[in-house]
Amino acid sequence: MQEHTSARAVLDLNEKDIHNAAALLGGWNDWKNLGLPTESSPKK
Numbered sequence: 001m002q003e004h005t006s007a008r009a010v011l012d013l014n015e016k017d018i019h020n021a022a023a024l025l026g027g028w029n030d031w032k033n034l035g036l037p038t039e040s041s042p043k044k
Contacts, residue, residue, distance in 0.1 A: 006023035013021045024031050032038060 006027075010021045010023045013019075
């Protein structure tokens with residue numbers, strides 16, 4: 001169900017002309033656990 005929710009969110013963002021979003025199959029934790037690239041903003 002999470003993938004469906006993420007996909008819907010990406011479609012909603014695309015409708016608002018935000019095109020650099022993606023749904024992550026397995027979610028954020030799976031992405032990080034696989035060692036895939038991430039970015040974070042600088043700490044303030």
